[in-house]
Amino acid sequence: xxxPSLPLRSFLFLQLLLLGVGLNPVLTPSGNEDTTAGGKSGxxxxxxxxxxxxxxxxxxSLPLPEIQCFVFNVEYMNCTWNSSSEPRPTNLTLxxxxxxxxxxxxxxCGHYIFSEEITSGCWFQKxxxxxxxxxxxxLQDPREPKRQTEWKLKLQNLxxxxxxxxxxxxxxxxxxxxxxxxxxxxxxxxxxxVQYRSNRDRSWTEQPVYHRNSFSLPSVDGQKLYxxxxxxxxxxxxxxxxxxxxxxxxxxxxxxxxxxxxxxxALEAVLIPIGSMGLIISLLCVYxxxxxxxxxxPTLKNLEDLVTEYHGxxxxxxxxxxxxxxxxxxxxxxxxxxxxEIPPKxxxxxxxxxxxxxxxxxxxxxxxxxxxxx
Amino acid sequence: MExxxxxxxxxxxxxxxxxxxxxxxxxxxxxxxRHLIHTVDQLKxxxxxxxxxxxxxxxxxxxxxxxxxLLCFQKFAGQLKPPNTGxxxxxxxxxxxxxxxxxxxxxxxxxxxxxxxxxxxxSYEKKPPKEFLERLKSxxxxxxxxxLP
Numbered sequence: 091x092x093x094p095s096l097p098l099r100s101f102l103f104l105q106l107l108l109l110g111v112g113l114n115p116v117l118t119p120s121g122n123e124d125t126t127a128g129g130k131s132g133x134x135x136x137x138x139x140x141x142x143x144x145x146x147x148x149x150x151s152l153p154l155p156e157i158q159c160f161v162f163n164v165e166y167m168n169c170t171w172n173s174s175s176e177p178r179p180t181n182l183t184l185x186x187x188x189x190x191x192x193x194x195x196x197x198x199c200g201h202y203i204f205s206e207e208i209t210s211g212c213w214f215q216k217x218x219x220x221x222x223x224x225x226x227x228x229l230q231d232p233r234e235p236k237r238q239t240e241w242k243l244k245l246q247n248l249x250x251x252x253x254x255x256x257x258x259x260x261x262x263x264x265x266x267x268x269x270x271x272x273x274x275x276x277x278x279x280x281x282x283x284v285q286y287r288s289n290r291d292r293s294w295t296e297q298p299v300y301h302r303n304s305f306s307l308p309s310v311d312g313q314k315l316y317x318x319x320x321x322x323x324x325x326x327x328x329x330x331x332x333x334x335x336x337x338x339x340x341x342x343x344x345x346x347x348x349x350x351x352x353x354x355x356a357l358e359a360v361l362i363p364i365g366s367m368g369l370i371i372s373l374l375c376v377y378x379x380x381x382x383x384x385x386x387x388p389t390l391k392n393l394e395d396l397v398t399e400y401h402g403x404x405x406x407x408x409x410x411x412x413x414x415x416x417x418x419x420x421x422x423x424x425x426x427x428x429x430x431e432i433p434p435k436x437x438x439x440x441x442x443x444x445x446x447x448x449x450x451x452x453x454x455x456x457x458x459x460x461x462x463x464x
Numbered sequence: 465m466e467x468x469x470x471x472x473x474x475x476x477x478x479x480x481x482x483x484x485x486x487x488x489x490x491x492x493x494x495x496x497x498r499h500l501i502h503t504v505d506q507l508k509x510x511x512x513x514x515x516x517x518x519x520x521x522x523x524x525x526x527x528x529x530x531x532x533x534l535l536c537f538q539k540f541a542g543q544l545k546p547p548n549t550g551x552x553x554x555x556x557x558x559x560x561x562x563x564x565x566x567x568x569x570x571x572x573x574x575x576x577x578x579x580x581x582x583x584x585x586x587s588y589e590k591k592p593p594k595e596f597l598e599r600l601k602s603x604x605x606x607x608x609x610x611x612l613p
Contacts, residue, residue, distance in 0.1 A: 188524075189523075189524045190524045190526065192526070192527070221606075221609070222605070222606035222609070222610075223524050223604065224523065224524055244602065246602070246606070246609075276609070278608065279608070279609060283522055317534055326499060326501055326502075326505070326604065326605075327494075327497065327501060327608045327609075328605050329605055329609075330601070330605070330607040382519060
């Protein structure tokens, strides 16, 4: 047997090395087998990286863009990815199948969506959608077939219904309003969210509605202008979708009376009540003061009470307060000042107590002192 | 003889009236399914406290075998149990008991019971309690979507 030459030996060794590396694919551990739309739709499920080929290490190490799928009202589905994330423009291919044995044939996307002439998504028609079978979608780089990624999705959690339509309002009673709308899909599969506000509210008021197409507002003010809108979600009886539909066209009810400027509001709501209160309090104070200072004038009807009840006590009968009566009593004393006449020197000495009438009438005559008889 | 015929007629009419798909029957089924889905959601909060580790969990059930798969879920739900008793243990036991309660049957479900080709319960892949409950919820949603108007 001929001995192989040195270059040939090296070449054979290199080939063996490459063969050994090629037969040892690197697989990352797979994540959860089943994915739901909780939080983020199109979440990656099982992930298979390409084998590590040293010749194209730079390309195969790059992960493929994440795919996002939404089923629009169970009429069609779009699965899209960010084609601009690729370092160079690449027409990625999409294949899909269902895990159920009836629809497990691998098929390529029949209707690609393009963005700047590069594939960026796939459109699925209604007949290709099976909501309750595990949907497996695979994205692949055609230039590097081993560079591929798979996702397993539950389509019932990725349904987005159309927005509700034909909103109508009717008065159930004088102040009760009922809102009705049409759903685009089976009523028992949808939950709805009603938002309403008046022209004087700053924010919306929300009310969830489950499995029916009506909402009642028990008390409305006819002087306000109300606005209603509704949106729907495929949750929870037929799916666990997190994404809401678009809002419906809004509907209005009521009258658009003028809002009023803040100063008129301050006048109506603050000044008038305070002013009224102040007026009432001041009137009360005046009344109390008058009651104390000006006693009431006794009527003739009560005149007999002066004799029968009060025994001639005028002040008590009239209602003058004791304090006022006492204050009117004189609280001073004055000594009696006797004024006597100094008799003239000429003839006024001999007169007795009787005296002449002329002297009795003189201006300086002192009146006789009267003493009670013993 | 006439009386016997009359009784048989009454029984027959009563059976037909009971078995027909009335709106009341659908409504009862809807209420029960809604209650089941709510129970599954509540039980998912306690998955970390549930045993055993693995349970057969049907998925991607073939057409017309949903009723059989639901019976399998209800059978294995009885094996779920909290590791210890307590406030949460009592609540978990109530949820599990609710899962095992019978679901009102419809015409479609009665027809499915006659199909012998549905897989047996033990043939399904075993999964942890969290995945078990997710698949149960998925099956219930499928049944609501397909069997109710």
